[in-house]
Every structure is written in structure tokens, then in C-alpha cells.
Amino acid sequence: MNTAIKLGGFGAGLAAVFTAALGLGSAFPVSTPATPTPAAHSDPTGTEPARNTAAAQPPAGLQISQDGYRLTLLNSSLPAGVPQPFRFQITGPDERPVTDYVTSHDKDLHLIVVRRDLSGFQHLHPQRAADGTWSTSLTVPAAGQYRIFADFQPAGHEGLTLGADVPAAGDYQPTPLPATARTVTVDGYTVTLTVDLTPGGSSPLTLSVSKAGRLATDLQPYLGAYGHLVVLRDGDLAYLHVHPDGSPGDGRTTAGPKIAFHTEVPSAGAYRLYLDFQHDGKVRTAEFTAVTATPDSALTPTSATPGPSRHGTDGHTHD
CATH class of the missing domain: 2.60.40.1930 (Macroglobulin (MG2) domain)
Structure with a gap:
């Protein structure tokens, strides 16, 4: 996809910049504009x-x-x-x-x-x-x-x-932003995220996929990668698309269970992360909430259920 990110570690250096500052309220963040810079x-x-x-x-x-x-x-x-x-x-x-x-x-x-x-x-x-x-x-x-x-x-x-x-149109009932979580489940798969979204610095994101207690080491390429990550900032929905380090067939990227990313998030606030991955011929989406903080408190290890979406035969849509 085409919102600027550079892959760190493979010569293209992954960087996606959101620049509007986002203040945090007692429960959820409120957007505060700042000088904009381009995303990557x-x-x-x-x-x-x-x-x-x-x-x-x-x-x-x-x-x-x-x-x-x-x-x-x-x-x-x-x-x-x-x-x-x-x-x-x-x-x-x-x-x-x-x-x-x-x-x-x-x-x-x-x-x-x-x-x-x-x-x-x-x-x-x-x-x-x-x-x-x-x-x-x-x-x-x-x-x-x-x-x-x-x-x-x-x-x-x-x-x-x-x-x-x-x-x-209709009776709009907003859904509260799910709690931060390091582990979510989708369609019988467990996806674990290690993340410290620290404003102003590079944040390594590693996602690990397993099913029924067994690590998935045979993820399938989807759109030329083992995983796709879309990140949206709560409040203004600023958009960031991230791809993993490496690509299938490059001789150094394995087909799971881990998918590694790097991204830069310079503004404080809450973000929703949507990971697409393919296994057994189906694309699934695992959804996470992350809040920027100091490296030792970026996420609280709680569980959450992905929000509603559509994707082929498993309830999500990927056309």
C-alpha cells in the first residue's frame, strides 16, 4: 500500500510519521493538532x-x-x-x-x-x-x-x-475502544503482540501466530507478504500502513510464527492495529489497541476480542 513507510533493517527503513499531537483523557485520547509532516x-x-x-x-x-x-x-x-x-x-x-x-x-x-x-x-x-x-x-x-x-x-x-x-443511517450506538491487549483471538487463532509505541522513537512490533497451542510456521503469502498491518489513530483516524521486515522468498524471512515490523509513532495517543495474515487458505484479521507510553508501560497484558468486520468465509472481507 502507499502511505509512506520505510522498512528498517532491509535498506528501506520503515518509518511512518503521524504528526498531530493526541492528548489522552482519563479513558480515551482527544486529538490536539500539531504541525503536520508526511506519513511514510x-x-x-x-x-x-x-x-x-x-x-x-x-x-x-x-x-x-x-x-x-x-x-x-x-x-x-x-x-x-x-x-x-x-x-x-x-x-x-x-x-x-x-x-x-x-x-x-x-x-x-x-x-x-x-x-x-x-x-x-x-x-x-x-x-x-x-x-x-x-x-x-x-x-x-x-x-x-x-x-x-x-x-x-x-x-x-x-x-x-x-x-x-x-x-x-440508523440508531448509532458507538462501541468503546477495546482495552489494550497483548493477545487476541480470531477464528481459533491466537495472535500475540509485543509493542512499545513510544512517541518520538522507533517502535518494534512483533506478532506471533498460533493455533490450538501450536505455533504457525507455515503462514501463506498474502498480497506479497506474510502480514499486513494497518494502524489508525483514535480521534482523527490518521492512517498508517505498515509491512513486515522482509518478504517471502528473500531467503531470510520465515513463514511465521513471528511477523516483525518497525514503525515510528511520534504523537501520543491511542491507536487501533489491524493485522491481516493468511493461513490454511483464509485471510484473518487480528485487532489490537495500543496506547503510547513509556517503554515499560505501553501495553497492559489483557485480552480483547476483535471488533466486527467481514473477511471472506471466516467473517472478514478481503477482496
């Missing part, structure tokens, strides 16, 4: 063009347009709990729909959908028509305001993540 996106292959990090940019996903490119939603609303064709376009500086993209992680565009309370996460891959219109079937689980992220790289340009909101 990983490139395990080293084939993506270099990013211009000098120009000040807001965190990824907070803008509906950037550098002349614009996300235009063709749905004004969504019905809750009902499959709905969802259509949108990316228009370029010439105000025409973009039809020429650089493939990143096996796809020309990645679509992330999540409710504003960080529940109902979905990672989709729409189809593009000849006229540049993207479409997919989308079911949002409940009423509320949903954030749509389009993560893509137009030909001749660096990668972008644009965001827009779409409502689902």
Missing part, C-alpha cells in the same frame, strides 16, 4: 519512487484531495447490514478519472473501510472499469459514520492515501 509507506521491493518528505503534509488519510488528486464517492449513504454496490473515482490534476496506476502489493488500489469508532474494519480490493470507476460490494455492519480510505499510487506519482466519510 513501506516498500519491501525497493521499487517505489522516493518520497518528498520536505514539504509539510497532514497525516495520511485525513484529506479528500492532495497534489491535484481527489477521491470522489459515488454513494451518498450506505444501508446498514445490507450488501450495497459501492462506487468511487480517483480524479487527477486534469480533473479526469485516473486509469493508470502502479501495482503495489499485487493490487492497483487498496480500500480500507472503518466506522468512526474504529469498529467494523474492512480491507477490500475493488475492480476498476475502463472509465476509471472503482466498484465493490460493501456491507457495513451497523449505523454510523464510516471512513473510506483509498490507498493507491497513480502512474508517475508517489503513493497517496485519500479519505472521505459516508454515513449509514
Whole structure:
């Protein structure tokens, strides 16, 4: 995906920068703006063009347009709990729909959908028509305001993540942010996260996957990696996409049980982490809450259940 991260340890150095400061309340954080800097996106292959990090940019996903490119939603609303064709376009500086993209992680565009309370996460891959219109079937689980992220790289340009909101009418019942946790379960799998999200420094994240007490050492590549991690900041939903150190077939990356990441989180606050991994032919999503703190208190080892989402036959959606 295309929100700037560099892979540390493999020559591309993983760094994804969120810059708006996020203050913590007694239970959940409240956003406090700060001077923005650009986010970063990983490139395990080293084939993506270099990013211009000098120009000040807001965190990824907070803008509906950037550098002349614009996300235009063709749905004004969504019905809750009902499959709905969802259509949108990316228009370029010439105000025409973009039809020429650089493939990143096996796809020309990645679509992330999540409710504003960080529940109902979905990672989709729409189809593009000849006229540049993207479409997919989308079911949002409940009423509320949903954030749509389009993560893509137009030909001749660096990668972008644009965001827009779409409502689902009904009785909105917000879901509290789940407690911080080092271990979650999803579809019979146990995923353990070691993380210290320390503002202003590099945070190593290692996730270990097991099932029925046995470590999973045969994870399967999904979109060219053994794991994909999307991180959203609570409050403003600033977007960060992270990929693991190394890639399948590079001679040094194993197929589990551990998936290693590095990312830089300079702003304080709470974050929701969504890990996609594939095993036995199915993609699952493990969800975590992490709060920035000093290294010895970043997470409290409690258990949590991932929020509602859709993904193929196991209850989550990955198209």
C-alpha cells in the first residue's frame, strides 16, 4: 500500500510519521493538532519512487484531495447490514478519472473501510472499469459514520492515501475502544503482540501466530507478504500502513510464527492495529489497541476480542 513507510533493517527503513499531537483523557485520547509532516509507506521491493518528505503534509488519510488528486464517492449513504454496490473515482490534476496506476502489493488500489469508532474494519480490493470507476460490494455492519480510505499510487506519482466519510443511517450506538491487549483471538487463532509505541522513537512490533497451542510456521503469502498491518489513530483516524521486515522468498524471512515490523509513532495517543495474515487458505484479521507510553508501560497484558468486520468465509472481507 502507499502511505509512506520505510522498512528498517532491509535498506528501506520503515518509518511512518503521524504528526498531530493526541492528548489522552482519563479513558480515551482527544486529538490536539500539531504541525503536520508526511506519513511514510513501506516498500519491501525497493521499487517505489522516493518520497518528498520536505514539504509539510497532514497525516495520511485525513484529506479528500492532495497534489491535484481527489477521491470522489459515488454513494451518498450506505444501508446498514445490507450488501450495497459501492462506487468511487480517483480524479487527477486534469480533473479526469485516473486509469493508470502502479501495482503495489499485487493490487492497483487498496480500500480500507472503518466506522468512526474504529469498529467494523474492512480491507477490500475493488475492480476498476475502463472509465476509471472503482466498484465493490460493501456491507457495513451497523449505523454510523464510516471512513473510506483509498490507498493507491497513480502512474508517475508517489503513493497517496485519500479519505472521505459516508454515513449509514440508523440508531448509532458507538462501541468503546477495546482495552489494550497483548493477545487476541480470531477464528481459533491466537495472535500475540509485543509493542512499545513510544512517541518520538522507533517502535518494534512483533506478532506471533498460533493455533490450538501450536505455533504457525507455515503462514501463506498474502498480497506479497506474510502480514499486513494497518494502524489508525483514535480521534482523527490518521492512517498508517505498515509491512513486515522482509518478504517471502528473500531467503531470510520465515513463514511465521513471528511477523516483525518497525514503525515510528511520534504523537501520543491511542491507536487501533489491524493485522491481516493468511493461513490454511483464509485471510484473518487480528485487532489490537495500543496506547503510547513509556517503554515499560505501553501495553497492559489483557485480552480483547476483535471488533466486527467481514473477511471472506471466516467473517472478514478481503477482496
